[in-house]
């Protein structure tokens with residue numbers, strides 16, 4: 308047990324005051340025992356993985372931080388002969404898991420390469436990027452509910468996974484102890500050079516980078532390398548020497564609004580139609596370059612053609628139809644540019660990616676919050692849309 312541990316050292320935003328108490332679990336049994344002990348003692352507590360989706364206030368955490376450092380990957384053949392099942396301890400690093408799967412020719416998470424953080428946190432916001440999302444491969448989790456004696460299995464369906472959210476992010480308190488995934492064993496399906504072919508490429512920018520068409524398949528190693536390169540160009544791979552990566556990734560989610568509201572936004576703003584009552588389709592966090600977006604929009608042009616003819620009409624607009632807008636576009640078009648900072652602040656918009664708020668070194672949590680509030684108020688006054696933060700805020704609020 309450590310006292311007064313500085314959370315700034317354990318979060319990728321590099322802010323956050325101390326925890327009153329911190330415990331670290333390195334085995335599954337230890338994790339269950341420490342969590343139960345903490346809950347029996349009472350008081351506030353926080354599960355901590357890689358700290359890459361957390362904005363902790365300058366006052367820190369008055370209770371116990373349960374740091375999850377468990378490791379282990381167990382594999383077995385899936386029920387379908389072309390699949391493999393993995394049970395992964397919550398403290399494993401997500402990107403190590405991706406590298407492990409890719410090295411064996413297992414497909415389904417290669418486009419999620421380079422996302423920081425732990426495996427146990429991945430279901431919390433149903434991580435996604437470059438045309439893949441966790442819910443496509445998640446089978447179940449082992450979940451220790453707050454005050455329960457032992458973990459129980461929760462299926463992916465029970466988690467209500469959707470665009471950057473789940474019941475875990477919406478308030479179901481407890482600890483993800485382990486995660487069960489089903490991946491495609493593509494190792495027998497090789498290209499001419501012997502690479503195992505992954506899932507069809509589902510994201511225009513990635514297809515561009517690979518020089519293939521949407522829906523084509525490439526070796527999983529090639530997909531991983533292309534994703535890592537794209538992410539690095541946007542400061543979306545952690546780099547201790549690059550303050551553009553001292554962030555929580557995208558700070559705001561892409562807003563999902565009614566078609567009626569979407570029509571109040573300029574027609575050149577990127578938008579994606581979301582099926583009513585269906586989980587929104589993946590909009591990768593780095594989907595912000597004009598050319599791939601144009602391609603993506605062109606892809607949708609046929610479906611939108613009839614709407615385009617009546618762009619200014621409100622008759623026939625269906626408020627049950629939901630439209631996802633690009634938070635980055637809204638921010639950029641509300642006058643906030645890459646690198647923007649409030650006077651005297653060490654918090655700034657990334658110089659590579661408008662959606663990432665970064666610590667340029669020495670920023671306080673309060674400075675990050677002020678920047679986030681400013682960005683949000685600019686977008687609200689320009690477009691009437693309130694952006695929602697993607698990271699979990701602890702001991703602070705927007």
Ligand SMILES: Cc1cc2nc3c(=O)[nH]c(=O)nc-3n(C[C@H](O)[C@H](O)[C@H](O)COP(=O)(O)OP(=O)(O)OC[C@H]3O[C@@H](n4cnc5c(N)ncnc54)[C@H](O)[C@@H]3O)c2cc1C
Nearest residue numbers: 354356357358359360424425427428434435436483555556
């Ligand atoms: C540079 C960068 C790029 C990013 N890119 C992406 C991206 O492309 N796509 C994407 O989806 N996200 C992205 N993120 C966000 C982040 O990496 C993910 O949300 C990741 O899953 C967080 O994992 P973590 O272990 O760091 O979670 P933490 O930050 O430690 O915790 C996040 C939340 O999950 C809870 N939690 C953590 N572990 C557990 C557990 N075992 N059981 C229960 N609750 C738990 C915490 O209490 C907290 O509420 C990015 C972040 C950064 C810094």
